[in-house]
Amino acid sequence: MCGIVAIAGKAPVNQALYDALTVLQHRGQDAAGIVTSDDHRLFLRKDNGMVRDVFHTRHMLRLAGHYGIGHVRYPTAGSSSSAEAQPFYVNSPYGITLAHNGNLTNSEALAKDIYRSDLRHVNTDSDSEVLLNVFAHELQIRGKIVPSIDDIFAAVSGVHTRCKGAYAVVAMITGYGIVGFRDPFGIRPIIFGERDTPAGKEYIIASESVAITSVGFRIVRDLLPGEAIFIDNEGNMHTRQCADKPVFSPCIFEHVYFARPDSIIDNISVYKARLRMGETLANTIRELHPDLEIDVVIPIPDTSRTSALELANQLNVKYREGFMKNRYIGRTFIMPGQGQRKKSVRQKLNPIELEFMGKNVLLVDDSIVRGTTCREIIQMARDAGAKNVYFASAAPAVKFPNVYGIDMPARNELIAYGRSEQEVCELIGADALIYQKLDDLIAAAREGNPDIERFDCSVFDGDYVTGDINESYLAALEVSRSDGAKRKVPQGPNLVDLSNGE
Ligand SMILES: O=P(O)(O)OC[C@H]1O[C@H](OP(=O)(O)OP(=O)(O)O)[C@H](O)[C@@H]1O
């Protein structure tokens, strides 16, 4: 998952972009970047690292101009090399920069097309660089010195025709304005806002509403699946549906884990959805384990807190913060490499022994993916003297890879893949394991917006809405992007890259 933001302002936008990226940091910790423009020149800074590490005062001073875009990255394609940090740039036509959240499922085929038919060079393995070149080509073939609004929206339609997979995108067309668009299934979130200034209206586009409100804009609305927004360099805003048959299918995992609870995505409060997940999970526990004696409910911080709190309320059991989180360690799930993830769980969470000693403890997490967290945590609870350790997951068992922008590509890395609940329970060392039912999870999210007919739940049910995912795709993905495969790709400072981000 990545975070994206764009601002079309009337005054310098560097600080607001930086602030918005810090609010989106939970969506990507690997790399960050900002590009701004003063209508003539582009100013780019991007590198590996968290937002606070990538941008120093000297960089901020150079990010001049009244419009720009930003990105925080969590890689799902290519490598974690700094050359794949975003935004990406192509000089023709007009000078376009682009930032992408999601994952293209036909990136490899597109990369070949781009070279053979569009005569374009793509320098990295990033699907986002491919996406940028498709958009640039679709704009170039209109052949205009000054692109019209119709040209820009036609180029987005061209992207929808050629690209498959998930993409929420912001792009800047130097001298012409800012574009945002969402794939025809609306898998990844993207929302826009505005504010009035003495010099006129300013616009912002971002992955999550919290990035809009926290920098002083008000929310207008989410982009619809297939829809695009264009803010021209005079500050006029235009929107248009650019897909033929959009089928809304937003990713349910945003509500389970990715998004911040204080965000509202597609009119669903993530916080309320998580409370409802706690309520339904409590019902399932009562139904499946009516005799389970629970002395205390303990969340695995951070993300499960909201649902664990409501679950404890419903069961009428004490809710206690039995694990203290080291606030200087980021999210472990989105760290690259299993070794790093495993080590970080222990550095990140530390038990308060008195909450465990001699008690029947119900630990609650938002999800169990690789099982890294729960295995460590259950052992820590036992070491702290717990009598029995039960484990509940606010999401169903994750059994299938994600191909739409969450880095869980290898089936055999998923602890629930090919295993029964009982087997998972034994493997993680719990005395009982309770998963949320998929229908309950869907209901918990949908209650916030009953107009959404379906969610992308592919990691739970293996149903890939884009229709292009088959066994050979999944097998190839497993080979190229498993933890083992990633270890073989050269990373870090030894790699000499083409990067213009300094
Ligand atoms: O089964 P696993 O592979 O361990 O993945 C699931 C865990 O990873 C996430 O936590 P993370 O530490 O990333 O973030 P958080 O602090 O927001 O909970 C998630 O909240 C689960 O705790």
Ligand SMILES: NC(=O)CC[C@H](N)C(=O)O
């Ligand atoms: N998580 C994401 O949205 C990743 C975006 C893009 N696929 C990349 O790897 O950079």
Ligand SMILES: [Mg+2]
């Ligand atoms: Mg967690």
